[in-house]
Amino acid sequence: MSQNTDLLTLRSVSKSYGTVPVLHDIDLSVRDGEFLTVLGPSGSGKTTVLRLIGGLEPLTAGEIRLDGQDISRMPINKRPFNTVFQDYALFPHMTVSGNVGYGLSVRHVQRKEIARRVAEALELVQLGRFADRFPAQLSGGQRQRVALARALICQPRLILLDEPLAALDLELRRQMQEFLKSIQREIKTTFLFVTHDQEEAIGMADRICVMQAGHIRQLGTPHELYYKPNCEFVARFFGENNLVAGKLGPVQGEQRPIETALGRLICSISGQPHLKAAPDGASAFAAFRPEALHLADSTDGDNRFSGTIADLAFAGSSTVATITAGADTAAQRLRLRTPSRIDGSALRSGETVSLSFAPHEGHLVLA
Amino acid sequence: MNALPRPSTIFLAVITTLVAVLLYSPLFVPIVSSFFTISHGDVDWSSPTLSTYRALAENHDILAALRTTLIVGLCTVVLSVVSGTLLALYYHGRRSGRSILQFIIFLPFLMPPIISGLALLIFFREIGLERSLLTVVIGHTVFVLAIVYRTVLMRLQSMSRTLVEASYDLGATGWQTFWRIILPNLSSAMVGGAILAFALSFDETMITILVTGTQSTLPVRLWAMMRLGFSPDINALVALILMFTVLLCVLAARFLIPRQMATERS
Numbered sequence A: 001m002s003q004n005t006d007l008l009t010l011r012s013v014s015k016s017y018g019t020v021p022v023l024h025d026i027d028l029s030v031r032d033g034e035f036l037t038v039l040g041p042s043g044s045g046k047t048t049v050l051r052l053i054g055g056l057e058p059l060t061a062g063e064i065r066l067d068g069q070d071i072s073r074m075p076i077n078k079r080p081f082n083t084v085f086q087d088y089a090l091f092p093h094m095t096v097s098g099n100v101g102y103g104l105s106v107r108h109v110q111r112k113e114i115a116r117r118v119a120e121a122l123e124l125v126q127l128g129r130f131a132d133r134f135p136a137q138l139s140g141g142q143r144q145r146v147a148l149a150r151a152l153i154c155q156p157r158l159i160l161l162d163e164p165l166a167a168l169d170l171e172l173r174r175q176m177q178e179f180l181k182s183i184q185r186e187i188k189t190t191f192l193f194v195t196h197d198q199e200e201a202i203g204m205a206d207r208i209c210v211m212q213a214g215h216i217r218q219l220g221t222p223h224e225l226y227y228k229p230n231c232e233f234v235a236r237f238f239g240e241n242n243l244v245a246g247k248l249g250p251v252q253g254e255q256r257p258i259e260t261a262l263g264r265l266i267c268s269i270s271g272q273p274h275l276k277a278a279p280d281g282a283s284a285f286a287a288f289r290p291e292a293l294h295l296a297d298s299t300d301g302d303n304r305f306s307g308t309i310a311d312l313a314f315a316g317s318s319t320v321a322t323i324t325a326g327a328d329t330a331a332q333r334l335r336l337r338t339p340s341r342i343d344g345s346a347l348r349s350g351e352t353v354s355l356s357f358a359p360h361e362g363h364l365v366l367a
Numbered sequence B: 001m002n003a004l005p006r007p008s009t010i011f012l013a014v015i016t017t018l019v020a021v022l023l024y025s026p027l028f029v030p031i032v033s034s035f036f037t038i039s040h041g042d043v044d045w046s047s048p049t050l051s052t053y054r055a056l057a058e059n060h061d062i063l064a065a066l067r068t069t070l071i072v073g074l075c076t077v078v079l080s081v082v083s084g085t086l087l088a089l090y091y092h093g094r095r096s097g098r099s100i101l102q103f104i105i106f107l108p109f110l111m112p113p114i115i116s117g118l119a120l121l122i123f124f125r126e127i128g129l130e131r132s133l134l135t136v137v138i139g140h141t142v143f144v145l146a147i148v149y150r151t152v153l154m155r156l157q158s159m160s161r162t163l164v165e166a167s168y169d170l171g172a173t174g175w176q177t178f179w180r181i182i183l184p185n186l187s188s189a190m191v192g193g194a195i196l197a198f199a200l201s202f203d204e205t206m207i208t209i210l211v212t213g214t215q216s217t218l219p220v221r222l223w224a225m226m227r228l229g230f231s232p233d234i235n236a237l238v239a240l241i242l243m244f245t246v247l248l249c250v251l252a253a254r255f256l257i258p259r260q261m262a263t264e265r266s
């Protein structure tokens, strides 16, 4: 089971509800054994993607392939996928073991075999003691784990999870994130996990697929999305970022300058051919993370500018400064993040400072 | 909730009590007086007795009427629960035609019973169906169908759609989903609907009088007894019917008011 073979591919998949288009020409490959997270704001079409794959909704156009075979028209109960629903969808009239064993019993697996596998699955999600309870007698986190056990008992090729942790409080959520991740490693099954919480996505995913308004904006590792966003939406949506608009200058090897209100900013374009290919003078943004921005001794030279500290916010391990930079007419609001110190920050509110970031820590996105 | 000023609470309490007494006390008179002898048309409050009940038990006409009522009630329950459930299942989630269907189902329930009864009577005569217990059962079913349909439909609508989706997702067929997920979740609504249907059929008089053949049900029998004059066993009969109906309604409420299935089992 190598992570590089594609398990599932969506090819130019579109979906409309009535006349309202919801997904536009989606292409997506899910690799065998990976933890793929679909991330996007509310209404971007994440649930719809999941429902199309699960077979709960018909496609409007395009096709879905499993191991290269077209399964677009395969009925839901024949697809080797199982879903963990956001509201758990546990059967209220069945006990925990009844719920977990349901997928086997509808396939007429022998009673003894069902009992054995149910016990095994409950052991895996650490709910052995709760086999005879009803869903209403469980806590939110326990229900969640029953739903997971119920989904994985049929040994599906792919487990679909639609914001399964959204209803849990923060602490429980952290625990469940680790728990899900460890289970996924243990059973080596492919997980397709929908969330609108980017921290959750960063923490759990092997790869993240960012969606917006029915389009996939970018698909890549959390590291790639963080450091090489390919569009303004991803650059702004994924983590805190500083974006400064400007016009591209001529390519200089693996770097490219951009003329902005803060002067000339030189950014890295390594490994991003589309940035090399963009014409001179094209509109773009320089993007640099708050932790890449730091104090400089002067404002002379590239990637250097002055700014006034408008606000300082202590956020535990780090301190975030909000800075107004550039001329009054084109003032930019930037954020700078520095590690907090016990004897207070070196920064003072209202102070004017010189700032810079290293060219390899800045990147470009086309406007 | 904001407390009302004290004088107005007292005023409200007095009014509510008065209304309750006026509305409901007539119901208790026959129950209480059924335990006393009646002489010269007046209740003799000095001699408590069970003789009215003994007279009732020896009245073969009444016992036969009771048997008829039970048969009609049970047939009505079976017919209305099966057809009401099927209709609810069919029209759940279907937009087209649903409001027309609901209107038709509710019409006999909302119309004055004499109109429903006459309509049925004319209908039976047109198609040449003799008046008998069968026509009574049909009449009752038409009358109570709305209640069963509504009860089951409401349960269906409150059932999470994802339960059915989850069942399919786990590999179940349509049949398996119906028997193992949908039906068990509907069952208490069906039992509740059945009890209500039985209670309605048990009391139904107007339609029954119009469409019955030679056999009469208990309320019809009662009606006939009243015409001959006020006899003490009528008190006993009314008391029994009243208590029975109340019991049925309490039972129905138990099944229909949602509660946590699991906590009650533990």
Ligand SMILES: Nc1ncnc2c1ncn2[C@@H]1O[C@H](COP(=O)(O)OP(=O)(O)OP(=O)(O)O)[C@@H](O)[C@H]1O
Binding pocket: A017, A020, A022, A040, A041, A042, A043, A044, A045, A046, A047, A048, A049, A196
């Ligand atoms: N059954 C439906 N009929 C019509 N429109 C729908 C239906 N389901 C979803 N939509 C629309 O499709 C779009 C995408 O919905 P979807 O549920 O996939 O979003 P989402 O990314 O899962 O959002 P959220 O994070 O809020 O769950 C939304 O604009 C929604 O209004």
Ligand SMILES: [Mg+2]
Binding pocket: A046, A047, A048
């Ligand atoms: Mg959703």
